[in-house]
Amino acid sequence: MRIVDLLKKEAVVLNADVSEKEQMLDLLVDLHKKVGNIEDKEAFKAGIMKRESEGPTAIAEGICIPHSKNDAVIKPGIAAITVPGGVDCEALDGEPSNLFFMIAAPAEGSDVHLEALSRLSTILMDPAFREKLLSAKDVEAFLAAIDEKETEKYGEEDKAAQVEEAAAEVPAKKSGYQVLAVTACPTGIAHTYMAAEALEEKGKELGISIKVETNGSGGAKNILTQEEIDACDGIIIAADKNVEMARFDGKPVIKVKVSDGIHKSQELIERAVKGDGPIYHHEGGKAASTSSDGDESFGRQIYKHLMNGVSHMLPFVIGGGILIAIAFLLDDYSIDPSNFGMNTPAAAFFKTAGGVAFNFMLPILAGFIAMSIADRPGLMVGFVGGSVASAGTTFASCFNPDVTVISGGFLGALFAGFLAGYLVLALEKITEKMPDSMDGLRPMLIYPVVGLLLISVIMFAINPFFSWLNQLLADALNSLSGANSILLGVILGGMMSIDMGGPFNKAAYVFGTASLAYQTEAGYMIMAAVMVGGMVPPIAIAISSWVFKNKFTDNDRKTAPVNAIMGLCFISEAAIPYAAGDPLHVIPSCVIGSAVAGALSMAFKCTLMAPHGGIFVFPVVGHALMYIIALLIGSIVGAIMFGLLRKPIESK
Numbered sequence: 001m002r003i004v005d006l007l008k009k010e011a012v013v014l015n016a017d018v019s020e021k022e023q024m025l026d027l028l029v030d031l032h033k034k035v036g037n038i039e040d041k042e043a044f045k046a047g048i049m050k051r052e053s054e055g056p057t058a059i060a061e062g063i064c065i066p067h068s069k070n071d072a073v074i075k076p077g078i079a080a081i082t083v084p085g086g087v088d089c090e091a092l093d094g095e096p097s098n099l100f101f102m103i104a105a106p107a108e109g110s111d112v113h114l115e116a117l118s119r120l121s122t123i124l125m126d127p128a129f130r131e132k133l134l135s136a137k138d139v140e141a142f143l144a145a146i147d148e149k150e151t152e153k154y155g156e157e158d159k160a161a162q163v164e165e166a167a168a169e170v171p172a173k174k175s176g177y178q179v180l181a182v183t184a185c186p187t188g189i190a191h192t193y194m195a196a197e198a199l200e201e202k203g204k205e206l207g208i209s210i211k212v213e214t215n216g217s218g219g220a221k222n223i224l225t226q227e228e229i230d231a232c233d234g235i236i237i238a239a240d241k242n243v244e245m246a247r248f249d250g251k252p253v254i255k256v257k258v259s260d261g262i263h264k265s266q267e268l269i270e271r272a273v274k275g276d277g278p279i280y281h282h283e284g285g286k287a288a289s290t291s292s293d294g295d296e297s298f299g300r301q302i303y304k305h306l307m308n309g310v311s312h313m314l315p316f317v318i319g320g321g322i323l324i325a326i327a328f329l330l331d332d333y334s335i336d337p338s339n340f341g342m343n344t345p346a347a348a349f350f351k352t353a354g355g356v357a358f359n360f361m362l363p364i365l366a367g368f369i370a371m372s373i374a375d376r377p378g379l380m381v382g383f384v385g386g387s388v389a390s391a392g393t394t395f396a397s398c399f400n401p402d403v404t405v406i407s408g409g410f411l412g413a414l415f416a417g418f419l420a421g422y423l424v425l426a427l428e429k430i431t432e433k434m435p436d437s438m439d440g441l442r443p444m445l446i447y448p449v450v451g452l453l454l455i456s457v458i459m460f461a462i463n464p465f466f467s468w469l470n471q472l473l474a475d476a477l478n479s480l481s482g483a484n485s486i487l488l489g490v491i492l493g494g495m496m497s498i499d500m501g502g503p504f505n506k507a508a509y510v511f512g513t514a515s516l517a518y519q520t521e522a523g524y525m526i527m528a529a530v531m532v533g534g535m536v537p538p539i540a541i542a543i544s545s546w547v548f549k550n551k552f553t554d555n556d557r558k559t560a561p562v563n564a565i566m567g568l569c570f571i572s573e574a575a576i577p578y579a580a581g582d583p584l585h586v587i588p589s590c591v592i593g594s595a596v597a598g599a600l601s602m603a604f605k606c607t608l609m610a611p612h613g614g615i616f617v618f619p620v621v622g623h624a625l626m627y628i629i630a631l632l633i634g635s636i637v638g639a640i641m642f643g644l645l646r647k648p649i650e651s652k
Contacts, residue, residue: 011035012143014081016082028102029048037074037104073107179273180213180229193216236254239257241308241311316360317361328620363383365417369421370424371421374428411470416455493597508530512526540589543639544643590642592638
């Protein structure tokens with residue numbers, strides 16, 4: 001490998017202001033860290049010092065080449081500095097050194113450091129070449145001098161090596177992609193595509209061909225073909241909901257959270273190329289499973305099943321909620337206050353259409369939770385269970401139509417979804433010993449009929465409890481006022497910014513969407529507080545970068561408009577790169593800003609009937625002007641706090 005391939009422009013400093021050997025070594029180690037050659041400065045420097053203790057690396061004639069083959073090295077590289085005044089490095093000729101090249105080599109692999117050391121030692125013996133390096137006016141001239149000298153000395157040898165290497169690679173080259181990946185998050189909006197982009201970019205950087213399928217809110221895109229699956233080295237599943245897995249039978253599959261696809265993309269790709277993942281074995285009809293029960297904790301399985309239900313439920317809530325809100329905007333309250341939303345033909349149309357979609361919310365939630373657990377046989381059983389919970393039907397109401405029924409609500413549907421899924425799994429287990437000739441009867445007759453009977457009996461029996469619990473929660477929400485509602489706004493708004501798409505964020509968001517099911521002003525206020533809290537982080541960061549210019553890089557300021565737009569669209573994940581790079585300053589600032597926005601939204605009694613949409617649903621927000629004020633104040637509070645906490649770029 002040529003010296004100029006190992007020595008990046010950013011790893012060169014000319015006329016460095018150092019006078020001690022320790023300063024010189026620290027500067028060179030920092031340059032390696034800056035360009036990503038090493039991951040642990042302390043461990044790498046320990047290796048350098050160990051080599052120095054074995055004998056000086058200052059060879060004479062002003063040349064010093066410290067080096068280490070080290071576990072802390074990610075990729076081989078060289079860092080270089082010139083020091084006109086010289087540094088005493090105990091050279092063999094007793095003279096100070098003024099040309100320094102530090103070589104970093106991985107502990108495992110070829111002896112690239114020996115080859116680089118040999119080449120440097122050879123070409124640096126030329127006094128004219130050394131003088132040319134020391135007198136270089138800029139880094140480009142310094143690198144050009146090395147390239148020219150290395151070509152002069154090793155040009156024919158390098159050319160022959162390249163030809164030999166290319167010839168050796170031709171037979172090994174395989175068609176298709178080396179790595180395939182699938183990314184998916186519950187809402188299918190931000191994390192899905194952030195993980196896909198991170199994997200694709202890291203693949204390009206590593207020179208590894210990769211194709212990523214995204215299971216987003218608009219359906220699966222860039223779908224993997226069976227031919228590509230058969231030819232690949234490994235598969236990455238970065239998902240927080242279930243994806244189609246039957247196609248990966250017999251392939252090494254690495255299954256992780258969608259956030260790992262964003263933050264651990266290099267590690268995942270390198271593992272996949274090596275085939276370092278358990279071989280996936282598909283079982284029966286569980287085509288949607290991302291893992292066997294033994295691969296994940298029970299809590300994570302529950303979370304993924306819940307998110308699968310929520311992700312399928314959202315379109316019904318969003319579409320129905322917005323149409324219902326439009327109905328109220330178009331109606332005339334004075335005609336008949338008791339029939340508000342249905343008094344005019346236009347309002348009646350929107351209210352009816354929106355209500356039809358909205359009423360599917362709980363059955364869809366339960367159905368797709370059950371489907372996540374037991375695949376297609378669970379869908380019908382879960383859907384019916386959710387419908388029974390939503391209707392509040394009991395044995396008493398079956399026998400006496402005059403009995404008042406109360407919906408089991410979100411909690412009842414949630415219970416029905418999990419119950420249905422595990423009931424069908426139990427039926428599969430019980431009937432697995434049936435003769436093969438009767439296999440066709442199981443999904444077509446036994447699962448739907450027996451599953452329907454069981455879910456109906458259990459839900460009819462238990463619905464009174466969920467009806468009571470649902471009424472208790474509805475009363476509690478309706479009683480929220482004053483300080484209680486503001487405190488709830490503080491909590492929910494703050495939770496939306498703690499992990500920006502993680503468990504805390506999702507818990508607050510699910511609570512907000514569940515509150516919509518009550519179709520009360522208090523429930524709509526909760527959803528409004530949740531959404532405004534999630535909009536604050538990217539907007540606050542954008543404002544801070546505009547106001548506190550000396551504390552952000554040019555690139556930060558260039559991306560600020562994108563962050564602001566994503567914040568206005570209720571995509572709080574846009575703040576994740578900043579939170580990952582500076583969590584101690586970003587997260588507290590955003591949490592406080594979001595908490596303020598949530599509290600003000602509650603105080604202003606702002607309402608929202610749709611669980612998503614950001615600025616695009618502001619026209620149907622109750623007290624929209626005050627909602628905008630709450631968003632602005634929360635964003636400004638977060639921006640100012642972040643700007644005050646963050647250190648100027650020069651001192652970082």
